[in-house]
Amino acid sequence: MKTFEMLESNVRSYCRSFPVVFDKAKGDQLYADTGEAYIDFFAGAGALNYGHNNEFMKSKIMEYVSQDRIMHGLDMYTKAKEDFIVSFSEHILKPQSLDYKLQFCGPTGTNAVEAALKLARKVKGRTGVFAFMGGFHGMSLGSLSITSSNSMRESAGMPLNNVTFIPYGQSFEGLDTIRYMEHILSDTHSGVGKPAAMILETVQAEGGIHVAEIEWLQSLRQLCDEHDILLIIDDIQVGCGRTGPFFSFERAGIVPDIVILSKSISGYGLPMSLLLIRPELDIWSPGEHNGTFRGNQLAFVTAKAALEFRTAERLGEQVREKEAFIKYYLQNEIAPLDANLKIRGIGMIWGIDVSHLGEEVAREITANCFKNGLILERAGRNDTVIKIMPPLTISIENLKRGCEIIAESFSRVGHTFSH
Amino acid sequence: MKTFEMLESNVRSYCRSFPVVFDKAKGDQLYADTGEAYIDFFAGAGALNYGHNNEFMKSKIMEYVSQDRIMHGLDMYTKAKEDFIVSFSEHILKPQSLDYKLQFCGPTGTNAVEAALKLARKVKGRTGVFAFMGGFHGMSLGSLSITSSNSMRESAGMPLNNVTFIPYGQSFEGLDTIRYMEHILSDTHSGVGKPAAMILETVQAEGGIHVAEIEWLQSLRQLCDEHDILLIIDDIQVGCGRTGPFFSFERAGIVPDIVILSKSISGYGLPMSLLLIRPELDIWSPGEHNGTFRGNQLAFVTAKAALEFRTAERLGEQVREKEAFIKYYLQNEIAPLDANLKIRGIGMIWGIDVSHLGEEVAREITANCFKNGLILERAGRNDTVIKIMPPLTISIENLKRGCEIIAESFSRVGHTFSH
C-alpha cells in the first residue's frame, strides 16, 4: 500500500474504509490480493447492480474484444451503439410507451447532469434551476452547483449560483414543499425567477436514503407542467432496477422530461452515461455537447447484454423478493437493537440511520462489518446512515449473511458505546 | 441508420461527417459494417495514439477479463491500479525526475480539468483563472468556462465567468502576450485580479493546430513563478506521445504544477483521466472530488500495457520519423497546390489551414477524403483547418496513402472552386 500512499493523491477515500488491495471479484463478492473474500453490500456505489463480472456479459466482452470490433468511436455510428439503442428501445422504452431520444454523454454521471442542465437552460431560455436539499448530482462545476453538500460546494473555490435549494419531500417539519414552490413561483416578489428545470433523485442516496413519496413526485410533475418547468430525474444511482422497476419513477407513474442514467446502465461497471430527452426538447446543435469518450463501445455491448439479462432473469421480481427480506430483517433484527434507529429504504437500497449515535459510532459499525467480511458504505449528513445496497443479483445466502454481520456489528459496537 | 436518426439526439456530430456504420477496427484502419476500410487520420480525436485494438494490450484485456479480475472499484486499492501507478512511475516520472502525485478522476478529460481548477482555486484561495483564446478544455461548466469557443460557451445558458482570456502565443499581430500578462498582473488598475492558475495546451488542437513556441512556454513558466500562479498544462490531446516525447511540454524543458492527461492514456480507447499534481499542492480532503468511475480498472490494465508498448516500440523515435515524412509531404506536395495554404504542426499532429477558402470548401475536401477511404476531421475557427492526426503506430504505407488522398482531394476540390 506504500505505492498508493506515496503516489496517489490524498483525495482517495474509499480505500481508507477498506484498507486492502482488491484483485478479483465475482457476483456478490470481492477478493483481496490475499485471497480474503468480502460480501458486497456496496455494489460500486450503484454501478454494479448485476454483480461483478457477470458471466453472460463477460462472454459478450470476450467475444467483442477478440473480434477486433471497434472500441472507440466518439459519436460515430457503430454497430455496437445501434444494437444497444435498439435493445434499449425494445426492452425499456416501448413496453412503457416512453418516447425519448438518447444522448450519449461523456461516460460519467456528472457529465450527463451537465448536459441536462445545459439543454434545459437552452430550451427554456432561463438560468435558474431548483434542486433539493440532500441531493447529490456530481462534482463538475455545473453538477456541483446543484449538489447540496456544503463542504463539497466549498471545494469549487467560487460561489455556486443559479440554483435554488428546496427541502426534499416533507423533510422539514412537514412543510408542504409543493405549496412552498408554488408560492415562490407565483409571488411576484419572491426574489426567485422561474427556473428552467427542477432536478432530483426520487430516492436520495448520498443524502441518507430518503424515499420521496409517490404523491409528492406526482405533485412535482404537475407543478412543473403548470409553470412550464422541465422535470429532470437523476436516476443515476437508483435507476437501472435498483428500486425494482427499471426507472425509479415508475412507481409514481410520472414521465420526466429528461432522465439521467449512468452507473449500472453498462451493467459490468464500465463507464457510461445516458440522457433520455423528450423528442421535442432535443434542440441541440450537432456537437454542442461533446466529449472524447461519449459512446463507450464496450459499455454498449455489456449494456445491451444487461438489458437482456434483466429481462431473462426477471430481475424486477427478484428485487421485490429481496426487498421483502431486507425490510423484514432490518425491522425485526436490527431495529429492536436501538429504539432510536431509523430504517428507510425501498427496493434494494436501504439505510439504517444512526445519527443519534454520531459519526464515530457509525464509522465503527461499518469498520467492524469490514473486519467481518462485509463491504458497505455510509451516507447522509455526517455519514451516519449505514447504507445497504447489494447487487440486485446477490444470493439469498450472502444477503442474509451480510445482514447478520451488520447485526453483529451493531451489537458489538453497541456493547461498547452503551458502557 | 434510421435507428440513429429516430432515436439518437441531434447532438451527434461526427457521424454526420462519416455516414457509415463502423463495426471493426485494427491498427490504423476502421471498417464499416459493409466491409469498407478507412485509413484513420483521426485517431479517436487523440484517444487512439496506439491505433485500434493493439494486439499487446488486447491480450492483457482478454487475460484480465477472463480471470474475473476486479472491473469496478471506485477509488479502492486494486492490484490493477497499483500496477499502473508503479509502471507510470518507472516509465514516465522517474526517468525525467518528475515528482508528481496521481489523481484518478472521472474517466473524461473534462472531469480532470474540473478537478484541476478546483484544486488550483483551493490552493491559492483565488477565483480567477487565465485561459487562452483558441483553447479547448471540455464541456462541463468549469471546463466550458475556460474553453474559448464562443458558440460552445453560449450553450451553458448562463454567463461563464472567473476567467480572463489571453491571446495564445503571439497569435495577435505579434503582441508579446507574456509582457501583456505581466502588465495586467502588475497594474493595480488592470481590473483583473491575480489568478489562481493559467491553463493551456502546448499545442492548440481544436483551436486549429497552433504550436506554442518553446520560449513562450518557458516565459509563461517564469511568469507564473514570479507571480505565484499555478501553471496547468492540459495535455489531454497532445500528451501521451503525440508530439514525440510523452509529455508535450518536455520540448520546452518546463515542469507544470498540474498536468492533465486523458484520451490516449489508457492506450486502447478506454475512458480514463489522470491528474498529475506537485506533491505540495495535494491538499485535497479525502473524497473532495469524487465520481463513480474514477479508476477504470480495465483502463489501468491497458494503460500499463501502453507504457510498456511505448518503451518497447520506441514510439518517440517513430514519431520523429513520421513527423519528418508528414512535414515533407505537406510542404512539398500540398503547399504548392495553393499559395495561401498554411501548414502548421509538430510530431504527429498537423494542420492545413484553408481558412482563405472558407468552411464549405474545407468540408468538401474532408468529405472527398472520406469518399476515398480516409477519415480526418477539421479544427480551428470555422472548421477550416484540415487536421492530420493518425495513430502514432500508423504504417508508413498508410501514412503515405492518407496524405495522397488529401492531396487528391485538394486537387479535385481545388479544380471545382477555381472555376
Added chain:
Amino acid sequence: MKTFEMLESNVRSYCRSFPVVFDKAKGDQLYADTGEAYIDFFAGAGALNYGHNNEFMKSKIMEYVSQDRIMHGLDMYTKAKEDFIVSFSEHILKPQSLDYKLQFCGPTGTNAVEAALKLARKVKGRTGVFAFMGGFHGMSLGSLSITSSNSMRESAGMPLNNVTFIPYGQSFEGLDTIRYMEHILSDTHSGVGKPAAMILETVQAEGGIHVAEIEWLQSLRQLCDEHDILLIIDDIQVGCGRTGPFFSFERAGIVPDIVILSKSISGYGLPMSLLLIRPELDIWSPGEHNGTFRGNQLAFVTAKAALEFRTAERLGEQVREKEAFIKYYLQNEIAPLDANLKIRGIGMIWGIDVSHLGEEVAREITANCFKNGLILERAGRNDTVIKIMPPLTISIENLKRGCEIIAESFSRVGHTFSH
C-alpha cells in the same frame, strides 16, 4: 407637459399617476402650477416625514446658504458635519445607549445598502446574504440582488446571485421561518452556505405594508448571534420616526449590527444616507467605499435641525396619536366597505390591501383620490395595496380629510365595480 414627454425618459413613473406640474409645497400639501392644492399622503415615498419646507429647517438653510458656508466637501471635515454628528449622538445614540459609528455614503439609500453589503462580506469573509421575499432595497446591482421584485430583478440583464430569499415573517402559511433558517444553517446538505448577513426592513413598505412581529425580530437577532451572522436593518423607509420611535426596531428591543438610514434623515427632502456600524465592524480602509456626494453639507444642516425639531415637537408622541386616528378610521370607516379588505400598518404607515379587487381597481381608487385632491401611492404585489404615509407632521384636519377622500373613492369605485 410636452417637454417631459418629448425629452424625459420613459422610465419616469410617479408623474403618470399625478399628471400635473407641481411647483410649491408646504407642510402637508403640494401645489400644482395652476394653484391646485393636494393633501400629501405620500411624503416623498418616506423622504418627507417632517412635511414640505418645514419653517425651522428652512431658516437654517437660508442662513447656511447666505453665509457662504461650505456646500460640497466630499468626506473632508466640515463644521456642518461635525454639528450633525454631535447632534445625532446626543439626540439618538446616547439616549438609547447605542454604540455606532457613522458612515456617510453617496446620498441615496441604495448606496448605503451597497456599502452595508460590502462591509458585511468583508467582515465575515463570506459571499452569501439572506434577504426576504417582499423586501425592497434599491436599484443598483448589489441592492437589486437583494430586492425581491422579480420584474425589477430582470432589469439587471444578468443573473443576480449570492443571495437566498426567505419568506418574510410568517407570510407563507404560517411557516416558522426562524426554524426554517435554523434548519438551512444547520443542515450540512442544505446547499446554502452560511451568509455574511441577513438584511431586512422591519416593516416591508414596497412589499405591501407588512409589519414584522416583535417576537420574530427578536428571534432573528438571536439566530444571527448563534450563527455569527450580521443583522442589517434597512430603516430607509420606516426609520426616522415613521413607526413612532426614531428607529423602527426599537419596538423589538433589538440592536442591529448595521443600520441603514436615508430618505427622511435629512428632514427637508435633501439627498442623504447614513450607515450606522457597530464599532468593531468598522474595518473599512480609508476611501474603500467612496463617492463624490457622500456628505451632503446642506443635508447635514437640515438633518441636525430635524433632530432638534423632532425632540422639540415630541414627534414620537404625535405619531402615536395620529396612528390611533388612522387605525380607527381605517377599521371603522374603510374596512366595513368591503369584507375582503385587509388593513395593515403601524405608526404612520398603513396599507389597505385590495388585492382581491385587482390592480385596475386599485389604480382607479388612487386616481380618484388624486382627482379629489389627495396624493397617495400604491405598493405590494401588483400594486394592490393603497399606501397611507402622510408626513408625521400632518394636521389632524388634513389627515381626516385625506382619509375621507379615500373612503369616498372606495365608495365611488366600489359602486362601479360592484355592477
Added chain:
Amino acid sequence: MKTFEMLESNVRSYCRSFPVVFDKAKGDQLYADTGEAYIDFFAGAGALNYGHNNEFMKSKIMEYVSQDRIMHGLDMYTKAKEDFIVSFSEHILKPQSLDYKLQFCGPTGTNAVEAALKLARKVKGRTGVFAFMGGFHGMSLGSLSITSSNSMRESAGMPLNNVTFIPYGQSFEGLDTIRYMEHILSDTHSGVGKPAAMILETVQAEGGIHVAEIEWLQSLRQLCDEHDILLIIDDIQVGCGRTGPFFSFERAGIVPDIVILSKSISGYGLPMSLLLIRPELDIWSPGEHNGTFRGNQLAFVTAKAALEFRTAERLGEQVREKEAFIKYYLQNEIAPLDANLKIRGIGMIWGIDVSHLGEEVAREITANCFKNGLILERAGRNDTVIKIMPPLTISIENLKRGCEIIAESFSRVGHTFSH
C-alpha cells in the same frame, strides 16, 4: 476633530489629507473654521467646476427656498425640472443638434452608471461589457464591476464579472487596442462574447490623467457601430466643461449612445446625476430604475443657472485661456525640476506624474502644498500623479499662486529626496 475620530467610520479619507475643519468657501477658496484660506485645485473632485457658492446660483437657491417651491418630488413633474430640461435642451442639445432623452437617476454618479449598464444590457440582450484599465465608474456593485482598481474591486467581497478590461488607448506598449478589440470580437474562439456596450471616460481622471487620443475615440465609435455595440461615455468628471466644451467627447466629433453626467451638472455642488439616452434606446418601463432622490429639485434650480452662467461667462473660452496658462507653467516651471516627470492633461485637468519618485514623495508634495494653502489631490496608480483641477472660474491670480505653491513644494521635497 475628536468627534470625527470617535464617531465617523474609518472609511473617511480626504479628511486625512486635509486635516482641518472647513466651514466656509467662496469661489476658488475654502476656509477652515480657524479662518485659514486655501486655494482650491481640487474642485470637489470635479463637482465644483463653477467654484464655491457662485453668487448667481446662490441667489436662485435663496429665491427658490424662500418661496417654498417644491424641494422633493421623486419623478413627478415639477416646474423646476421642466425649466432645467428646457434650459438643457436650449443651451446644450440644440446648438449641437444632439438628440437625447434625459433620465434623472439617483443623485450620484454611480447610480447613473448602474442605470446605463442596465439599459444597455436590456437593449442588447447581452450580459458583457467592455471597460478600460485605469477606468473609474463608482462603488456600487454594477459600477464597481467596471471600475479597474483591483483593491477597490476586492472590497466587493465576491467575484465581479460580466466585464472584459481592455488597455486604455495605446497605454500598453503601443498596442493597437482598437484592432485588439476587433480581433476579440471577430475571433469565434476568443472566449469573449459580444458585449452590450463599451464604457469609458475620454480622460481617465482617477486613473492618472490620461487623455484619450481623438483618433482612438473615433475608431472606438466606429468599432461599436460595426459590431452593434453601445458606446457609453462616462462624462461625470470631465464633462460639464472641464475640458473646454460642455461634453468632453466634442473634441472627437463623436456622438455616444449614452452619456452619463453628474458632479458639476448641478453647478453648486448639490447631488445630481443625469443620463442622456438616444431616443430609440429609451425602452425603459415606467419606474424600472427608480430611487427616492432622483430629481433633486434644488439641484435643477442651480443646474439651470449653471448653464446660463456658463453661456453668459463664456466659460469655454475661459478654459482655453487657463489651459494655456497651466500647460505653459507645468512645462516651463515644473517639468524642468525633474527630467523624469511626465505632464499630461487637457482643458483644466492636468497631472504631474511622479511615479518614478514613489507614493511617499507624492504624498509629501501634496502635504506640503496643503501646508502652504493649496488643496489638491493625487490620482493614478499608487496615487503618484499630482492632480490639478481648479474650478473653471478660478482667478488667474489664484491659478498662478496655486501653481507656484506646487513648484515650491516640488523644490522643497525634491531638495529632501535628492539628498
